[in-house]
Amino acid sequence: MPTRRDGLKLLLALSALPLAACAGGSGGGSAASGNVLDVARAHGARSFARALAQAGLAAKLADSGPYTLFAPTDRAIAAAGLPSDPAALSKLLAYHVVPGDFTAAFLSGVDVNYTTLAGTSVNVDGTGPGLVVNGVPVTTADLGAANGVVHLIGGVLKPR
Structure with missing residues (x-):
């Protein structure tokens, strides 16, 4: 005869199924509410x-994407600054999107x-202990969005 504890185990196991079903996609990012911009904003990349x-x-x-966004944190933006020229700013920011x-x-x-939205190449190195993008470390990886994935980075990427 099933005990109350068996019922609790079953309830916990069943409640985990919807979460497991969210994993997947082309690169494996989990679906989340909000687009990549919303997710970046919610996780410390408000300036970006x-x-x-x-x-x-x-x-x-x-839009539907999908996109991989390498989003500098607010601290990284404050340290590096951004160009004031609108064309240069747009090109620099598009360089952070694949x-x-x-x-x-x-x-x-x-x-x-990978070729970025700016039309130039960015290097992503995952051969070490963590991801590095053009020499800039990923500080928080795999923030799932409805249209892609966000990786927070510790600096502003400079186009090569």
Whole structure:
């Protein structure tokens, strides 16, 4: 005869199923509410999100994507600053966005270049103990969004 404890175990196991079903996608990012810009804003990249909106890139990042966003934290933006020229700002910010959904697990063990929305190449190195993008460490990986994944980074990427 099932005990109350058996019932609790079953309830806990069943409640985990919807969460497990969320994992997946091309790179394996988990679905979440909000687009990549919303997720970046909610996790400490408010200055970056504000700059993307100012540069006119927010509408692009609100579409279905998917996108991988390498979002500098507020601290990284404050340390590096952003260009005041609108064209230079737009190009710099677009350099932080890669079409596709690339999680840390997908990037683990590879050293690869991707073409950014700016049209130039960014290097993502997952061969070491953590992800590094153009020499800048990923500080928080795999923040799932409805249209991709966000990786917080500890600096502003400089186009090569």
